[in-house]
Amino acid sequence: MQKLFPEFEKLTGIKINYEELPENNARQKLLVEFSAGSSSVDVFASSLHQEKRQYAKSGFYAYVDSYLQDTKLTSPEFDYDDFFKGAKDSVTVNDKLLGMPTNMDTNCTYYRKDLFDAAGMKPPQNMEELEAAAKKFHNPPQMFGFVARGQKNSNATQIDPYFRNFGGGYFDQAGNPILDGEGDIKAVQFYADMLRNYGPQG
Secondary structure, eight states, rough: GGGHHHHHHHHOOOOOOOOOOOHHHHHHHHHHHHHOOOOOOOOOOOOHHHHHHHHHHTTOOOOHHHHOOOOTTTTTOOOOOGHHHHHHHHETTTTTSOOOOOOOOOOOOOOOOHHHHHOOOOOSSSHHHHHHHHHHBBBBTTTTSSSOOOSGGGGGSSSSHHHHHTTTSSBOSSOOOTTTTTTHHHHHHHHHHHHHHSSOOO
């Protein structure tokens, strides 16, 4: 994005003052400024999995539907339908568009193919195999068997596949929260145990 700033400034006449902060610091700063009614921030990145409903209810978002529909502001070459449904849903609240989806979190397992090949092992296909592989290769301080996010809210985007693998989730079919259900409790315990038993200290 920063590489495009000069082009944006030339096209719009808007001067950009850009600030980049660690996620937790940025979230705290934005919350303080917006709650105080500050106007020092015009555009910001938002972690929708954490802030979407809170910021929407608090009036921190300026909805951009009208900008997309205005041909003076949005090129006719821009096709919002180029975004897939999940991305569009993520930036929509109460049928209003609160911004553009710039990136989507996904989960995948990285593994050392050379080590697995040497051990005659295939990549893990389930949680039991994941733990078995972590245990086999765990040899601190030279090698740790598992690494993942663990600090406060940074693991919020990572826990979903664990919920699903243990039969949990966020809501049941009726829309009731199930975060205190057996599947979610097992998932969080497994995730914590993997970090504690096979991850680097801290």
